[in-house]
Amino acid sequence: MIQTAFLQKIGCEAESITFEQLPDVLRKMAYTFPFENRSVLNKHSYALDQEGLEQHLLEGKRGGLCYDLNPLLYYVLKEAGLIVQLVQGTVYHKEAEKWAIDGTHVAIVLKQNHEPFLIDAGFGVNVPLQPVPFTGEWVEAASIRFRVKAEETEKGTHLLQLDRGAGAVTGYAFTLKEVGEGTLEQLRHEIYENEASPFNKRPLASKLTPTGRVVVTEDHVTTHEQDEVLKKPLTQPFEEYVQKLLP
Numbered sequence: 001m002i003q004t005a006f007l008q009k010i011g012c013e014a015e016s017i018t019f020e021q022l023p024d025v026l027r028k029m030a031y032t033f034p035f036e037n038r039s040v041l042n043k044h045s046y047a048l049d050q051e052g053l054e055q056h057l058l059e060g061k062r063g064g065l066c067y068d069l070n071p072l073l074y075y076v077l078k079e080a081g082l083i084v085q086l087v088q089g090t091v092y093h094k095e096a097e098k099w100a101i102d103g104t105h106v107a108i109v110l111k112q113n114h115e116p117f118l119i120d121a122g123f124g125v126n127v128p129l130q131p132v133p134f135t136g137e138w139v140e141a142a143s144i145r146f147r148v149k150a151e152e153t154e155k156g157t158h159l160l161q162l163d164r165g166a167g168a169v170t171g172y173a174f175t176l177k178e179v180g181e182g183t184l185e186q187l188r189h190e191i192y193e194n195e196a197s198p199f200n201k202r203p204l205a206s207k208l209t210p211t212g213r214v215v216v217t218e219d220h221v222t223t224h225e226q227d228e229v230l231k232k233p234l235t236q237p238f239e240e241y242v243q244k245l246l247p
Helices: 002-010 019-032 050-059 066-079 181-193 238-244
Strands: 083-093 105-112 115-119 139-141 144-153 156-163 168-178 204-209 212-217 220-225 228-233
Touching: 002 019, 002 050, 002 066, 019 204, 050 066, 066 083, 066 105, 066 115, 066 181, 083 156, 083 181, 105 168, 105 181, 144 168, 204 238, 212 238
Parallel strands: none
Antiparallel strands: 083 105, 083 168, 105 115, 139 144, 144 156, 156 168, 204 212, 212 220, 220 228
16 A cells, blocks of 8 residues: 555654644655655656556655655545545746746645645645645745635646745646646656756755755755755765665
Protein backbone atom coordinates (compact mmCIF):
# COMPACT_ATOMS: atom_id res chain seq x y z
CA MET A 1 0.00 0.00 0.00
CA ILE A 2 1.43 3.33 -1.05
CA GLN A 3 -0.12 5.14 1.92
CA THR A 4 1.72 2.94 4.43
CA ALA A 5 5.07 3.34 2.65
CA PHE A 6 4.55 7.11 2.38
CA LEU A 7 3.69 7.55 6.06
CA GLN A 8 6.74 5.52 7.06
CA LYS A 9 8.95 7.60 4.77
CA ILE A 10 7.84 10.94 6.27
CA GLY A 11 7.91 9.63 9.84
CA CYS A 12 4.18 9.83 10.51
CA GLU A 13 2.75 7.29 12.95
CA ALA A 14 -0.85 7.49 11.72
CA GLU A 15 -2.27 4.40 10.02
CA SER A 16 -4.40 6.40 7.58
CA ILE A 17 -4.70 10.07 6.64
CA THR A 18 -7.76 12.14 7.46
CA PHE A 19 -8.53 15.69 6.38
CA GLU A 20 -7.78 16.95 9.88
CA GLN A 21 -4.30 15.38 9.76
CA LEU A 22 -3.31 17.07 6.49
CA PRO A 23 -1.36 19.99 8.02
CA ASP A 24 0.86 17.56 9.93
CA VAL A 25 1.26 15.31 6.88
CA LEU A 26 2.10 18.23 4.56
CA ARG A 27 4.61 19.61 7.02
CA LYS A 28 6.37 16.25 7.43
CA MET A 29 6.36 15.75 3.65
CA ALA A 30 7.98 19.16 3.13
CA TYR A 31 10.68 18.29 5.67
CA THR A 32 11.34 14.95 3.92
CA PHE A 33 11.41 15.52 0.17
CA PRO A 34 13.57 18.25 -1.38
CA PHE A 35 12.33 20.13 -4.40
CA GLU A 36 15.16 19.20 -6.77
CA ASN A 37 16.04 18.70 -10.42
CA ARG A 38 18.63 15.90 -10.55
CA SER A 39 16.31 13.75 -12.69
CA VAL A 40 15.79 16.63 -15.12
CA LEU A 41 19.51 17.24 -15.61
CA ASN A 42 20.12 13.50 -16.08
CA LYS A 43 17.06 13.09 -18.38
CA HIS A 44 15.99 10.25 -16.10
CA SER A 45 12.99 8.35 -17.44
CA TYR A 46 10.49 6.74 -15.06
CA ALA A 47 6.75 6.17 -15.00
CA LEU A 48 4.59 8.88 -13.50
CA ASP A 49 1.95 6.41 -12.36
CA GLN A 50 1.52 5.19 -8.78
CA GLU A 51 4.03 2.35 -9.09
CA GLY A 52 6.64 4.49 -10.82
CA LEU A 53 6.44 7.32 -8.30
CA GLU A 54 6.53 4.89 -5.38
CA GLN A 55 9.75 3.40 -6.74
CA HIS A 56 11.25 6.78 -7.59
CA LEU A 57 10.40 8.74 -4.44
CA LEU A 58 9.71 6.23 -1.69
CA GLU A 59 12.17 3.46 -2.51
CA GLY A 60 14.81 5.62 -4.17
CA LYS A 61 16.60 8.52 -2.50
CA ARG A 62 14.96 11.23 -4.59
CA GLY A 63 13.03 14.41 -4.27
CA GLY A 64 11.47 15.97 -7.32
CA LEU A 65 9.45 18.72 -8.94
CA CYS A 66 5.70 19.38 -8.90
CA TYR A 67 4.88 16.52 -11.30
CA ASP A 68 6.60 14.10 -8.91
CA LEU A 69 5.58 15.34 -5.47
CA ASN A 70 1.95 16.27 -6.02
CA PRO A 71 1.00 13.11 -7.97
CA LEU A 72 2.67 11.00 -5.27
CA LEU A 73 0.57 12.77 -2.66
CA TYR A 74 -2.52 12.44 -4.87
CA TYR A 75 -2.17 8.65 -4.98
CA VAL A 76 -1.63 8.52 -1.22
CA LEU A 77 -4.68 10.66 -0.45
CA LYS A 78 -6.81 8.74 -2.92
CA GLU A 79 -5.89 5.47 -1.22
CA ALA A 80 -6.81 7.09 2.12
CA GLY A 81 -10.34 7.62 0.79
CA LEU A 82 -10.14 11.38 0.30
CA ILE A 83 -11.75 12.99 -2.78
CA VAL A 84 -8.90 14.39 -4.84
CA GLN A 85 -8.00 15.27 -8.41
CA LEU A 86 -4.89 16.59 -10.13
CA VAL A 87 -5.18 19.99 -11.83
CA GLN A 88 -2.87 21.90 -14.15
CA GLY A 89 -1.52 25.43 -13.77
CA THR A 90 0.93 28.00 -15.08
CA VAL A 91 3.44 29.72 -12.80
CA TYR A 92 3.75 33.52 -12.86
CA HIS A 93 7.23 35.06 -12.49
CA LYS A 94 6.71 38.36 -10.71
CA GLU A 95 10.27 39.62 -11.23
CA ALA A 96 10.09 39.08 -14.99
CA GLU A 97 6.39 40.03 -15.08
CA LYS A 98 5.50 37.11 -17.32
CA TRP A 99 4.06 33.61 -17.27
CA ALA A 100 6.30 30.55 -17.28
CA ILE A 101 5.90 27.74 -19.82
CA ASP A 102 2.19 27.15 -20.27
CA GLY A 103 0.68 24.43 -18.09
CA THR A 104 3.89 23.24 -16.43
CA HIS A 105 2.61 23.16 -12.87
CA VAL A 106 0.40 20.51 -11.31
CA ALA A 107 -1.43 20.67 -7.97
CA ILE A 108 -4.25 18.89 -6.14
CA VAL A 109 -7.85 19.92 -5.54
CA LEU A 110 -9.46 18.11 -2.60
CA LYS A 111 -13.15 18.20 -1.66
CA GLN A 112 -14.19 17.96 1.97
CA ASN A 113 -17.90 18.17 2.79
CA HIS A 114 -18.43 19.34 -0.81
CA GLU A 115 -16.07 22.30 -0.30
CA PRO A 116 -12.93 22.52 -2.48
CA PHE A 117 -9.41 23.07 -1.13
CA LEU A 118 -6.10 23.47 -2.96
CA ILE A 119 -3.21 21.29 -1.81
CA ASP A 120 0.32 21.81 -3.10
CA ALA A 121 3.44 19.98 -1.96
CA GLY A 122 5.43 20.79 -5.10
CA PHE A 123 5.91 24.57 -5.28
CA GLY A 124 9.45 24.72 -4.00
CA VAL A 125 9.74 26.26 -0.54
CA ASN A 126 6.53 28.21 -1.23
CA VAL A 127 4.15 25.50 -0.08
CA PRO A 128 1.09 26.23 2.08
CA LEU A 129 1.57 23.27 4.48
CA GLN A 130 -2.21 23.04 4.83
CA PRO A 131 -5.29 22.91 2.60
CA VAL A 132 -6.15 26.32 1.14
CA PRO A 133 -9.93 26.93 0.88
CA PHE A 134 -11.53 28.41 -2.23
CA THR A 135 -13.27 31.04 -0.09
CA GLY A 136 -10.54 33.63 -0.58
CA GLU A 137 -9.52 33.26 3.07
CA TRP A 138 -5.81 33.64 3.81
CA VAL A 139 -4.03 30.73 5.51
CA GLU A 140 -0.68 31.01 7.29
CA ALA A 141 2.44 28.97 6.52
CA ALA A 142 5.74 29.97 8.10
CA SER A 143 6.46 33.51 6.87
CA ILE A 144 4.03 33.38 3.91
CA ARG A 145 0.25 33.63 3.65
CA PHE A 146 -1.69 31.88 0.87
CA ARG A 147 -5.13 32.17 -0.63
CA VAL A 148 -7.08 30.90 -3.63
CA LYS A 149 -8.78 33.63 -5.63
CA ALA A 150 -11.37 33.00 -8.32
CA GLU A 151 -10.24 35.10 -11.28
CA GLU A 152 -10.41 34.47 -15.01
CA THR A 153 -7.04 34.81 -16.71
CA GLU A 154 -5.55 33.56 -19.95
CA LYS A 155 -4.08 30.69 -17.94
CA GLY A 156 -7.02 29.54 -15.85
CA THR A 157 -10.02 30.30 -13.69
CA HIS A 158 -8.29 30.54 -10.31
CA LEU A 159 -5.10 31.95 -8.78
CA LEU A 160 -2.93 30.81 -5.92
CA GLN A 161 -1.70 34.04 -4.34
CA LEU A 162 1.09 34.57 -1.81
CA ASP A 163 1.72 37.39 0.65
CA ARG A 164 5.13 37.73 2.28
CA GLY A 165 4.15 40.96 4.01
CA ALA A 166 4.12 43.32 1.04
CA GLY A 167 0.72 42.41 -0.40
CA ALA A 168 -0.71 39.69 -2.60
CA VAL A 169 1.27 38.38 -5.57
CA THR A 170 0.31 35.62 -7.97
CA GLY A 171 2.10 32.30 -7.59
CA TYR A 172 0.26 30.57 -10.40
CA ALA A 173 -3.03 30.33 -12.26
CA PHE A 174 -4.85 27.02 -12.58
CA THR A 175 -7.96 25.39 -13.98
CA LEU A 176 -10.30 22.90 -12.34
CA LYS A 177 -10.10 20.40 -15.20
CA GLU A 178 -8.82 17.05 -13.97
CA VAL A 179 -5.61 15.80 -15.57
CA GLY A 180 -3.95 12.42 -15.64
CA GLU A 181 -0.73 10.61 -16.35
CA GLY A 182 -0.65 11.66 -20.02
CA THR A 183 -0.63 15.33 -19.05
CA LEU A 184 2.10 14.70 -16.50
CA GLU A 185 4.24 13.09 -19.20
CA GLN A 186 3.74 16.10 -21.50
CA LEU A 187 4.50 18.50 -18.67
CA ARG A 188 7.69 16.66 -17.79
CA HIS A 189 8.78 16.66 -21.44
CA GLU A 190 8.49 20.46 -21.49
CA ILE A 191 10.55 20.76 -18.31
CA TYR A 192 13.21 18.42 -19.71
CA GLU A 193 13.44 19.85 -23.23
CA ASN A 194 12.09 23.41 -23.47
CA GLU A 195 14.82 26.07 -23.55
CA ALA A 196 12.61 28.36 -21.47
CA SER A 197 12.56 25.89 -18.57
CA PRO A 198 14.56 27.09 -15.54
CA PHE A 199 15.05 23.50 -14.34
CA ASN A 200 17.08 21.93 -17.18
CA LYS A 201 20.21 24.10 -17.03
CA ARG A 202 21.86 23.97 -13.62
CA PRO A 203 21.49 22.05 -10.34
CA LEU A 204 18.95 23.27 -7.80
CA ALA A 205 17.54 21.80 -4.61
CA SER A 206 15.57 23.34 -1.77
CA LYS A 207 13.80 22.02 1.29
CA LEU A 208 11.90 23.40 4.23
CA THR A 209 13.19 22.59 7.71
CA PRO A 210 11.48 22.94 11.10
CA THR A 211 13.37 26.23 11.63
CA GLY A 212 13.64 27.62 8.11
CA ARG A 213 14.83 26.38 4.74
CA VAL A 214 17.92 25.37 2.79
CA VAL A 215 18.67 26.15 -0.88
CA VAL A 216 21.47 24.36 -2.75
CA THR A 217 22.96 25.32 -6.12
CA GLU A 218 25.96 23.90 -7.96
CA ASP A 219 28.35 26.03 -5.92
CA HIS A 220 26.58 27.39 -2.80
CA VAL A 221 24.41 26.35 0.12
CA THR A 222 22.14 29.01 1.60
CA THR A 223 20.38 28.38 4.89
CA HIS A 224 17.59 30.52 6.29
CA GLU A 225 17.16 30.02 10.03
CA GLN A 226 14.49 32.37 11.36
CA ASP A 227 15.97 35.85 10.68
CA GLU A 228 19.50 34.66 9.92
CA VAL A 229 20.70 33.92 6.37
CA LEU A 230 24.00 32.11 5.85
CA LYS A 231 25.51 31.51 2.39
CA LYS A 232 28.60 29.36 2.05
CA PRO A 233 30.42 27.54 -0.76
CA LEU A 234 29.35 24.00 -1.59
CA THR A 235 32.40 21.92 -0.70
CA GLN A 236 31.21 18.56 -2.01
CA PRO A 237 29.46 17.35 -5.19
CA PHE A 238 25.88 18.56 -5.54
CA GLU A 239 24.59 14.98 -5.81
CA GLU A 240 26.18 13.99 -2.49
CA TYR A 241 24.84 17.02 -0.67
CA VAL A 242 21.30 16.49 -1.93
CA GLN A 243 21.44 12.87 -0.79
CA LYS A 244 22.06 14.17 2.73
CA LEU A 245 18.79 16.12 2.56
CA LEU A 246 16.88 12.86 2.20
CA PRO A 247 16.05 10.44 5.02
